[in-house]
Amino acid sequence: MPPERLVIASRESRLAMWQAKHVQALLKGLYPHCEISILGMTTRGDQILDKSLSKIGGKGLFIKELENALLEGKADLAVHSLKDVPMEMPDGFELTAILEREDPLDAFVSNQYDSLKQMPKGAKLGTSSLRREAQIKKKFPDINIVPLRGNLDTRLAKLDRGEFDAMILATAGLTRLDLTHRIKASIPPEECLPAAGQGALGIEILSQNIELAGFLAPLRDILATYQVSAERQVSRRLGGSCEIPIAAYATWDSYQTTLHLKALVSNIDGSQTVAAQASALITHFGQAIDLGNVVADALIRDGAEHLIASLGN
Numbered sequence: 001m002p003p004e005r006l007v008i009a010s011r012e013s014r015l016a017m018w019q020a021k022h023v024q025a026l027l028k029g030l031y032p033h034c035e036i037s038i039l040g041m042t043t044r045g046d047q048i049l050d051k052s053l054s055k056i057g058g059k060g061l062f063i064k065e066l067e068n069a070l071l072e073g074k075a076d077l078a079v080h081s082l083k084d085v086p087m088e089m090p091d092g093f094e095l096t097a098i099l100e101r102e103d104p105l106d107a108f109v110s111n112q113y114d115s116l117k118q119m120p121k122g123a124k125l126g127t128s129s130l131r132r133e134a135q136i137k138k139k140f141p142d143i144n145i146v147p148l149r150g151n152l153d154t155r156l157a158k159l160d161r162g163e164f165d166a167m168i169l170a171t172a173g174l175t176r177l178d179l180t181h182r183i184k185a186s187i188p189p190e191e192c193l194p195a196a197g198q199g200a201l202g203i204e205i206l207s208q209n210i211e212l213a214g215f216l217a218p219l220r221d222i223l224a225t226y227q228v229s230a231e232r233q234v235s236r237r238l239g240g241s242c243e244i245p246i247a248a249y250a251t252w253d254s255y256q257t258t259l260h261l262k263a264l265v266s267n268i269d270g271s272q273t274v275a276a277q278a279s280a281l282i283t284h285f286g287q288a289i290d291l292g293n294v295v296a297d298a299l300i301r302d303g304a305e306h307l308i309a310s311l312g313n
Contacts, residue, residue, distance in 0.1 A: 067204070100221040109166060117140075119140065121142040194249045
């Protein structure tokens with residue numbers, strides 16, 4: 001029997017609510033007689049805006065309250081932007097579905113300049129990500145990178161008030177909110193490799209809810225699942241968090257049979273970087289994980305763990 005009632009837990013930002021409503025519409029298409037509501041919540045990650053994520057506890061601050069709602073029976077599932085989801089899920093929870101992926105690249109947004117190359121010495125570039133900061137500093141050392149927090153609308157408002165000369169934002173969020181007109185340039189992966197899982201949505205449930213996992217199974221996108229799983233495995237092996245500039249990006253060949261995975265680890269100023277890549281024919285989930293392990297092993301062999309250890313000093 002199809003479900004009669006489902007509650008989706010979501011952060012209350014406009015982008016998060018778009019994501020929840022997107023899942024709501026997909027589920028309504030599958031189960032038209034099911035009553036599907038959204039429980040909007042404010043997380044600690046949304047409340048603390050005067051400090052960088054790396055200093056206040058990392059990505060888990062965006063999902064803890066949503067997980068509590070699942071535990072307390074207030075919600076059945078939670079929708080997340082996967083780049084905000086820690087690599088290790090807490091006991092009792094699982095990512096049961098990864099949806100079709102939006103553009104995973106970063107975007108250059110500015111009211112004054114058309115690209116990073118145009119920005120003059122000392123110009124202020126906003127970003128919330130050490131990953132972006134490290135890669136941009138390496139290639140454009142004269143740009144002044146300034147920490148940036150807040151939801152997407154808040155960030156764009158700061159740009160429009162002249163507090164920043166430009167920003168690096170995820171293309172996926174801008175696309176989902178019909179804000180692609182704000183994008184001056186797409187940043188190629190050669191210039192800034194994306195975060196693991198960027199552009200993908202994940203649905204989290206309690207591990208014990210096997211029946212619900214079955215109801216959500218039709219939402220799974222197998223190509224995105226293999227991509228994101230390989231990327232997240234690299235980050236998982238290296239202890240990936242907001243405190244480590246780490247990137248991982250998987251792309252399919254034209255036949256969508258061979259997955260190519262690139263990853264890097266850097267220090268904060270981009271002066272030291274370890275990079276690796278590998279390709280593999282992927283026909284099942286385990287092979288995607290294996291590919292992630294191959295790239296992680298190469299990074300470790302070339303000194304990634306020592307580089308990461310030095311970030312704590």
